[in-house]
Each structure stands twice: as structure tokens, then as C-alpha cells.
Amino acid sequence: MSGALPPSERPFTDDRYTTAELPDTPTRTFRIPARGWAESPQELLRLGDDIDEPVEYKRRIGRFLLWRAGPPIGRAIYLAIDAAELERHYRFDLDGRTGRGWGPDGQEHVRFRTWKESLLAEPTTQ
Numbered sequence: 001m002s003g004a005l006p007p008s009e010r011p012f013t014d015d016r017y018t019t020a021e022l023p024d025t026p027t028r029t030f031r032i033p034a035r036g037w038a039e040s041p042q043e044l045l046r047l048g049d050d051i052d053e054p055v056e057y058k059r060r061i062g063r064f065l066l067w068r069a070g071p072p073i074g075r076a077i078y079l080a081i082d083a084a085e086l087e088r089h090y091r092f093d094l095d096g097r098t099g100r101g102w103g104p105d106g107q108e109h110v111r112f113r114t115w116k117e118s119l120l121a122e123p124t125t126q
Contacts, residue, residue: 004028004029005029007026007031007072008071008072010027010028010029010030010031011030011031012030012031012032012033012036012054012056013030013031013032013033013036014036015032015036016036016037016038017032017036017037017038018037018038018039019037019038019039019065019083019086022037022057022060022065022083023059023060024059024060025059025060026058026059031056031057032056032057033054033055033056033057034047034054034055034056034057034067036057037057037065039086041081041086041087041089043079043089044067044079044081044089047067047069047077047079048069048070048077050077051069051070051075051076051077053069053070053071053076053077054069055067055068055069055079056068056069058078060083061080061116061119061120062119062120062121062122062124063082063083063084063122063123063124064080064081064082064083064090064119064122065080065081065083066078066079066080066116066119067079067080067081070094073096074095074096075094075095075096076093076094076095077091077092077093077094078091078092078093078094078101078112078115079091079092080092080119090102090103090104090115090119092109092112092115094112098110099111099112099115101115103115103118103119104118104119104121104122105118105121105122
């Protein structure tokens with residue numbers, strides 16, 4: 001019986017995706033690197049430089065595209081980019097169980113969960 005690979009062991013795909021093609025939920029067989037997004041802004045492409053980690057797409061949260069540089073546990077940097085306004089983005093720095101980042105609600109968050117909730121609470125555009 002073969003199970004799915006753990007997320008960190010899934011290979012990066014060489015395919016390219018437009019904003020509309022990025023999946024709503026995480027992929028189960030591969031990872032999408034920042035360079036695989038056709039509209040990827042430079043800030044996203046450089047997100048993992050300071051911690052020497054690749055940047056991968058995670059999922060959609062409301063109107064935002066969530067990306068991460070670093071492992072799910074440990075030092076990681078998240079960037080949520082507004083899918084309709086690519087220059088609008090929010091960063092969350094996580095180090096173990098502590099973190100810090102500003103959300104679209106104008107509040108500084110120290111919990112990753114409340115930061116993600118602020119992304120989800122932002123109205124979507126039609």
C-alpha cells in the first residue's frame with residue numbers, strides 16, 4: 001500500500017501557472033515553486049533568500065494566494081498576495097510557535113492563525 005509523500009518530499013513541478021490556474025487547496029503529488037507562477041512578483045521570488053529556503057505555493061485563503069519560504073515547523077516566512085491586486089500583500093514571519101505580521105485588518109498579529117483569519121475576513125472582489 002503506497003501513501004502520498006509528505007509535503008516536504010513532494011517534487012517541485014516545472015509547469016507554469018497563471019493566477020487563475022493556481023489551485024484552491026494544496027496539491028498532493030507535487031509542489032508549485034514561486035518561479036512556476038507566471039505573474040510572480042520579485043518580492044515573492046526573493047522571499048526565501050534570507051533563510052536560504054525555496055518558496056512554494058500553499059493555497060488560496062479568500063482572495064489571497066498563500067506562499068511559504070521554509071519548513072512548516074521552524075523558521076518560515078509566509079506571503080499572502082491579493083490575487084486581484086498583486087502589489088497588495090501581507091507578510092508573516094514565523095519562528096516555531098511565535099511570529100509577527102500585519103494583516104489586511106490593519107492589526108499586527110503574533111499568532112499565525114489570527115493572521116490567516118484576517119486574510120479570510122477580507123471581502124472578495126467580483
